[in-house]
Amino acid sequence: MAIMPIEWGKVREYANATAAARPAYLDDPNAPIPPTFLATVIYWSRIGDTVRAPEVAEACATVGIEPDVRNLLSLEQEYFFHGPIPRAGETLHNSERLYDVRIKQGRQGPMVLVRFLVSFHDDQGLLRAECRYTSAYVHKEAS
């Protein structure tokens, strides 16, 4: 598992970037994290490795979509929190798991839907948060 230390300055930066002006986010050395803060895990782990999994490439090949960043859209993120909200000063340990790949017909032709889950445990091994990601490779042609 990869580590993700939660830092006060990072919480403050993220809060500022999302117009979250509450003093608890800005002025508390043990600031609680904003609801979508765990998106910053990408500074610690290559989150989304599963969108490059062989089964994803295979599904893309089936419908003629190039699995390239220019064709990748983030469709949904869902966070779940268990127990007290993580705070600055804590260290989380994260792991990622691909759980669904499917081809779907969208408004602009076929897309490959990719769903993966990132889990966050604390130093005691307790599950503190999870994030379910849904991304899609779409066929986007130059007009």
Place this chain on the structure above:
Amino acid sequence: MTELAQGARLPERTFGPVTMTDIVRYQGASGDMNPMHHDDELARSVGYPASFSAGMLGAGWLAAYCTDHFGEESVRRFRTRFTQVVYRGDRLIASAEVVRLFEHDNERRLELAIQLRKDDGALVVDGSAEFALT
């Protein structure tokens, strides 16, 4: 906090007009450096009129809107679905409606339907969230 019943709506909050500064500040803060959000030339090369905002910036604004009402420590679930891309200059309006009040793990919770719309009414982020009530 005001008493909230099923069907109650939170006062709306406006964000934007979205600027490149908003977008790159969020990208730097989040670590998502996808160039589709700041490189117009790249975005145009695949058919978009310009680079577009990060979906998670809209989600973050909705999160700030919610925590302003319910506090920082009460979030239990927070889902955002990105339904349309947002371009620079767009003005966005956050709204939320109480869907239900329920008990879970010995606490009183509230489920919200949350939305972020452009000022012409187009839905850009559609979501659902749960907060504990104290």
